[in-house]
Every structure is written in structure tokens, then in C-alpha cells.
Amino acid sequence: MAETCDLSAVDWIAVDWGTSNLRLWLMDRDDRVLAQRSSDQGMSGLTRAEFEPVLLDLISDVATVADRIDVICCGMAGSRQGWAEAPYRTLPCSPVDFMAATRVSTRDSRLSVRILPGLRQDRPDDVMRGEETQIGGFLAHRPDFKGTICLPGTHCKWVHVSDGQVKGFTSFMTGELFALLSKSSVLRHSVDSDQVDHDSFLAAVSDALATPELLTSALFSLRAASLLRDVGPAESRSRLSGLLIGTELAATRRFWLDQPVAIIGASGLGRAYQSAMHSQGVEAEIVDVAEQTIRGLCAARTAWKEFTHES
Amino acid sequence: MAETCDLSAVDWIAVDWGTSNLRLWLMDRDDRVLAQRSSDQGMSGLTRAEFEPVLLDLISDVATVADRIDVICCGMAGSRQGWAEAPYRTLPCSPVDFMAATRVSTRDSRLSVRILPGLRQDRPDDVMRGEETQIGGFLAHRPDFKGTICLPGTHCKWVHVSDGQVKGFTSFMTGELFALLSKSSVLRHSVDSDQVDHDSFLAAVSDALATPELLTSALFSLRAASLLRDVGPAESRSRLSGLLIGTELAATRRFWLDQPVAIIGASGLGRAYQSAMHSQGVEAEIVDVAEQTIRGLCAARTAWKEFTHES
Numbered sequence: 001m002a003e004t005c006d007l008s009a010v011d012w013i014a015v016d017w018g019t020s021n022l023r024l025w026l027m028d029r030d031d032r033v034l035a036q037r038s039s040d041q042g043m044s045g046l047t048r049a050e051f052e053p054v055l056l057d058l059i060s061d062v063a064t065v066a067d068r069i070d071v072i073c074c075g076m077a078g079s080r081q082g083w084a085e086a087p088y089r090t091l092p093c094s095p096v097d098f099m100a101a102t103r104v105s106t107r108d109s110r111l112s113v114r115i116l117p118g119l120r121q122d123r124p125d126d127v128m129r130g131e132e133t134q135i136g137g138f139l140a141h142r143p144d145f146k147g148t149i150c151l152p153g154t155h156c157k158w159v160h161v162s163d164g165q166v167k168g169f170t171s172f173m174t175g176e177l178f179a180l181l182s183k184s185s186v187l188r189h190s191v192d193s194d195q196v197d198h199d200s201f202l203a204a205v206s207d208a209l210a211t212p213e214l215l216t217s218a219l220f221s222l223r224a225a226s227l228l229r230d231v232g233p234a235e236s237r238s239r240l241s242g243l244l245i246g247t248e249l250a251a252t253r254r255f256w257l258d259q260p261v262a263i264i265g266a267s268g269l270g271r272a273y274q275s276a277m278h279s280q281g282v283e284a285e286i287v288d289v290a291e292q293t294i295r296g297l298c299a300a301r302t303a304w305k306e307f308t309h310e311s
Numbered sequence: 312m313a314e315t316c317d318l319s320a321v322d323w324i325a326v327d328w329g330t331s332n333l334r335l336w337l338m339d340r341d342d343r344v345l346a347q348r349s350s351d352q353g354m355s356g357l358t359r360a361e362f363e364p365v366l367l368d369l370i371s372d373v374a375t376v377a378d379r380i381d382v383i384c385c386g387m388a389g390s391r392q393g394w395a396e397a398p399y400r401t402l403p404c405s406p407v408d409f410m411a412a413t414r415v416s417t418r419d420s421r422l423s424v425r426i427l428p429g430l431r432q433d434r435p436d437d438v439m440r441g442e443e444t445q446i447g448g449f450l451a452h453r454p455d456f457k458g459t460i461c462l463p464g465t466h467c468k469w470v471h472v473s474d475g476q477v478k479g480f481t482s483f484m485t486g487e488l489f490a491l492l493s494k495s496s497v498l499r500h501s502v503d504s505d506q507v508d509h510d511s512f513l514a515a516v517s518d519a520l521a522t523p524e525l526l527t528s529a530l531f532s533l534r535a536a537s538l539l540r541d542v543g544p545a546e547s548r549s550r551l552s553g554l555l556i557g558t559e560l561a562a563t564r565r566f567w568l569d570q571p572v573a574i575i576g577a578s579g580l581g582r583a584y585q586s587a588m589h590s591q592g593v594e595a596e597i598v599d600v601a602e603q604t605i606r607g608l609c610a611a612r613t614a615w616k617e618f619t620h621e622s
Contacts, residue, residue, distance in 0.1 A: 080538075088539075125535035155497075155531055171531040173496070180491045185484070186466075212524035213561040220466055220482040224436035227391075228399075250524040 005034040010062050012070040014297040015055070016290075017077035018130060019044045019154075023290070024058060031298040043076040043083075051083035052106050055113075063110070071113040072297050072304070075130035078102060078115040088120035088127060092165045095119070096136030096296050098303035116300055119166060126171050130293075131157050134264050137295030138287060139164055147260030150284065152269045154179075156248060158255040170252065174244045175269075181219065181240060190226035191240055193233035196268075198275070200235045204242025205249065205276045212250035218243050245276050256282050264292050316345040321373050323381040325608040326366070327601075328388035329441060330355045330465075334601070335369060342609040354387040354394075362394035363417055366424075374421070382424040383608050383615070385444035389413060389426040399431035399438060403476045406430070407447030407607050409614035427611055430477060437482050441604075442468050445575050448606030449598060450475055458571030461595065463580045465490075467559065469566040481563065485555045486580075492530065492551060501537035502551055504544035507579075509586070511546045515553025516560065516587045523561035529554050556587050567593050575603050 011029040020042035026034040041054045056063055078086030086102035101114040118129030131151045139145060146162040154175040160167040182191045208215065222239055225231040256277055261284035263270045270286050277284045322340040331353035337345040352365045367374055389397030397413035412425035429440030442462045450456060457473040465486040471478040493502045519526065533550055536542040567588055572595035574581045581597050588595045
């Protein structure tokens with residue numbers, strides 16, 4: 001896990017601590033990445049007391065040479081069930097604000113840990129934790145961006161951004177529904193494939209855009225089609241993905257019609273959203289998740305240094 | 312489990328063998344129920360060879376005195392992974408046809424077992440197994456019924472019936488989605504309650520009817536509302552149910568607008584559908600599931616006796 005790097009050059013640690021995974025980067029004083037490390041010890045499997053030892057274990061080589069370790073975290077580590085609660089900031093606001101970070105008390109006195117808060121929206125009720133840092137990273141590079149940022153994932157977010165602020169957003173359970181339906185529902189018998197059938201995906205996107213109210217019926221029809229017509233698992237799985245993403249697109253027209261759209265997510269899922277929008281005449285750009293996360297954490301680090309310098 | 316009854320009066324066994332449960336009735340020669348028995352040994356937990364011993368175990372008292380045991384089954388026992396495949400009949404057709412039943416070969420030569428087939432529809436793809444027998448039971452009592460039959464459950468069915476035939480139907484994964492979301496998704500933290508908040512249920516039905524394309528977003532909003540506003544589990548659970556049923560109603564207007572609707576399902580779920588339709592100005596009647604199932608199996612038994620008598 002631990003890569004070799006010049007440990008004396010490590011200036012701070014950037015951490016994205018999510019529900020099921022943890023990813024961190026050893027950073028130098030010029031905010032260059034010296035090494036990347038990860039673990040499957042996400043927030044959901046840890047008690048409050050376990051976060052510090054898990055982190056120290058991942059950076060044990062750094063800890064042997066450093067007499068001060070600055071750490072900036074984003075993500076679910078800041079939830080009520082996490083390491084320390086970082087209360088949500090309320091829209092409209094800039095995505096990342098170091099001054100609102102929660103300071104974590106640690107047993108190892110060399111550790112100085114800050115967790116960035118997520119964002120909340122009150123009408124309709126919605127929350128994000130972690131995505132705000134990716135948005136902050138994107139805006140650090142593109143401060144004048146005005147349009148929509150789409151962040152595919154377990155709970156996909158569509159975010160209106162202008163004037164460097166998050167103005168509003170809507171989350172969808174698309175990713176979690178896909179996982180539940182493909183692994184734990186009656187559809188699991190019909191969608192066991194690692195192939196993608198692009199035409200079936202796009203046909204399902206189009207079906208769902210035309211009749212999004214039929215989603216829960218169209219899902220059952222996938223099972224019936226595999227029973228009655230021996231439709232293969234690649235086609236069924238691609239249709240399942242297309243139905244869920246198409247339904248999401250039906251509900252997000254105000255986000256993607258007639259304005260710039262950037263997708264944070266260069267994985268297959270990000271490309272699936274890009275291709276679904278392309279089929280509707282929308283050309284969305286794609287940027288890398290980890291890159292935006294690091295940039296967002298670096299923006300917070302810059303504010304931290306300025307704050308320390310001033311005080 | 313076994314009730315006392317006059318075993319010598321048992322003429323045949325009516326069985327509803329579903330995915331997760333098995334229910335049977337000892338019937339006399341005038342199709343009166345002598346006793347009811349049930350078990351959790353549903354189709355999904357059994358290999359083909361296990362069906363016969365499970366059945367014999369449930370009727371062991373009958374088996375010790377009878378020298379012939381006629382059995383009529385409906386439900387998932389007739390699926391490809393069941394006791395013996397009973398191939399689907401194609402719409403439009405009468406719901407129950409004994410002549411299309413599959414004869415099961417048994418090791419115990421006294422057993423004479425028939426499984427009734429389910430129904431298939433080809434455009435759009437859809438299937439049912441078990442519900443056709445309930446529909447047949449309903450029509451045995453109400454042969455002139457022309458309208459819609461709604462069968463709530465894991466995969467809720469909406470069925471167009473006229474001239475004693477099933478003309479078309481649409482299934483929804485509503486029940487299975489409710490179970491997955493309330494037990495296995497992020498919403499499980501927010502909906503753990505056995506109370507019903509009727510006003511919240513109806514408000515969510517209305518929301519979903521107005522904007523059914525927002526379902527997968529409204530689901531996430533339940534989680535956000537419990538985090539941000541401490542919305543209680545009874546309200547969240549009732550809203551979850553209302554969102555799913557309301558989305559179903561948005562997709563089934565052609566089934567429930569301006570025509571008679573009968574709900575087969577006198578449980579809380581059936582009443583939830585009734586009350587959701589009532590809020591839209593539709594007065595649906597409710598009938599009991601087991602009663603319709605027994606009536607449907609009795610209709611098949613009558614045909615069996617006529618057939619045996621003729622041949």
C-alpha cells in the first residue's frame with residue numbers, strides 16, 4: 001500500500017473519507033501529490049474512536065519522521081456518525097470554506113485534523129458531503145463557470161453553480177437503486193453481466209425520458225422479457241441502467257437544457273451520463289473526480305495557511 | 312399447525328405455493344374448507360425434489376387415511392425453478408383453465424397433483440403466476456364484472472377484465488422496492504416504524520401523482536428530511552409508501568379512471584391502495600385474497616371433476 005516517497009517533503013495530508021472507502025494523498029508544500037493511499041475502512045464500518053488509528057496506520061511512515069501532521073478531510077467522516085460532526089453549511093454559498101471546518105480532537109498531539117462540512121438545502125430537503133469539495137476543486141480551476149455540475153454516484157447530484165457559489169441541487173438515489181436492484185431484487189437473475197450493450201442502454205434512456213412515470217413497471221418488464229424472450233443479461237443490465245439514468249434526466253431538464261454541463265466522474269458511469277445527454281443533443285464535458293477532490297482540499301489548505309499566517 | 316377435522320371428509324387439497332410461503336386448504340366434496348395450513352417453505356428455498364415431501368409433511372394426517380389425494384396448486388410452484396413448469400398461457404384468455412394445468416409426476420402414487428399455469432403478455436412483456444387464480448376466483452363470483460382488478464403485493468398487478476377474460480395487465484415492482492428501500496438502503500435509518508401516518512401517506516401520493524418523474528429524487532429527500540428536520544420514522548415510512556403507490560397511480564390512470572376497480576387484498580396494503588384512489592375520487596371495492604384464491608382453485612376442481620367424469 002505505502003509508496004516510497006521523500007517523507008521529509010510531506011507537508012500535509014489530503015483525505016477523502018467516504019462511506020465505504022478512504023483515499024488519501026501525501027502532499028508537499030507546493031500542493032503536489034507525493035503519494036496516494038487508500039483503504040476500504042470507510043465511515044460506515046468505524047466507531048468514532050477508530051478513525052484516528054486507521055489514519056495513523058495508513059501514514060505510519062510519515063508519522064515516524066514528522067513532529068506535526070496537518071490533515072484536511074472531506075466526506076462522510078464529518079457526518080454525525082463519523083469522526084466528528086461538521087455541521088452542514090446552508091445554500092447559497094461557496095462550496096468550500098476552511099473557516100467552517102470542524103477541528104477534531106486527537107490523542108496523538110502531533111495530529112492537527114480539520115474536516116470540511118457538507119452542504120444543505122432546505123426546500124426541497126437535500127444534503128451533500130464530499131461532493132462540495134469536488135465542486136470547489138472544479139471552481140478553483142474554472143472560477144467563472146456558470147451552469148450545471150453533475151456528480152454521478154450512489155446518490156447522484158445535479159448542482160446549479162454561478163458566481164462561484166452553489167445555488168441549488170437535487171440528489172437522486174440512482175446508483176443505490178441500481179446496486180439494490182441488480183444484486184438483491186428479482187432482477188438479479190436477469191442482469192448478471194459485465195458487458196455493456198450501448199444501444200439497449202440508449203433505447204432505455206429514451207423510453208424513460210418519454211414515460212418516466214412507468215419506471216417501476218419497466219423494471220418488472222426487464223424480468224418478464226428475460227423469462228419470455230430469453231433477453232440476455234448484458235441487454236437487461238444495460239436497460240436497467242438506461243431506465244434509471246433516463247428517469248433522472250426526465251427530472252433534471254432544467255439542469256441540462258440550454259446551459260453548460262460538466263460531469264465530475266471519468267469512470268464508465270460518468271461516460272454513461274455523458275452519452276445519455278449526448279443522445280438528447282447536450283454535449284457535457286467530463287473531468288476526473290480525484291483531481292477535483294485534491295484541488296478542493298488544496299483550496300482549503302491555502303486558506304488554512306493564510307489563517308495561520310494572519311493569526 | 313394441523314387442525315383437527317374429519318379427515319374422512321377430505322376430498323381434495325387446494326394449494327397456493329408462492330415464492331416465500333405455502334398455504335393450503337383441506338376441502339370437502341362440496342368445496343367447503345375443512346382446515347387451513349401454511350408453511351414458510353416457499354418455492355425459492357426448495358429444490359425440485361423437495362416439493363413432494365414438504366407437501367406430504369403438511370398433510371401427513373390426511374395421507375395416513377386416504378388412498379387417493381387430488382391436489383390443485385397455483386403460484387410459483389409452476390415456475391421453471393419450481394416443482395414442475397406450467398407454461399404461461401397467452402392473453403387474452405380466461406384467467407383459469409384446468410385443461411392447461413401441468414400434471415406433476417410424484418413418487419407417492421396416491422398423489423395426483425396439477426399445477427395451474429400463469430399468464431403472459433407480449434407487448435409490453437409481463438407475466439403473472441398465482442394472481443390469475445385470484446382473478447378467476449373473483450370472476451367465478453362476479454362473472455359479469457367489467458373493469459380493473461388491482462392486486463397489491465411484491466409485484467403489484469393492474470388487470471383489465473371483460474367478458475370473463477384477462478385483456479391486458481401491467482406489473483409494478485412497488486412492493487419489492489418498498490422492502491429493499493426500507494430494509495437495505497440508506498433510508499433504513501429513517502423509516503424504522505410500525506406506525507402509519509395517514510396524512511403523510513396521502514400527501515406523498517399527491518406529490519408523486521403530480522411529479523412522478525421525481526421519484527428517485529423524492530426518495531433521497533426522505534433521508535435528507537430526517538437528517539435536517541428530525542422528521543420521524545412513521546412520517547418517513549408513510550411518505551415512502553405514498554411516493555411508491557402514488558407513482559404507480561400516475562402510471563395506471565387508464566386502469567382506474569372512469570371504470571369499476573376491485574382490489575384483491577384486504578390487508579393494510581389493500582386499504583392503502585383504496586385510500587390512495589379515494590383521494591383521487593375513485594371508490595374501489597376490496598375483496599379478500601384467500602377467498603378469491605380458494606374460489607379460483609375450486610373452479611379448477613369443478614373442471615377436473617367434469618373432465619374425469621367425461622373421460
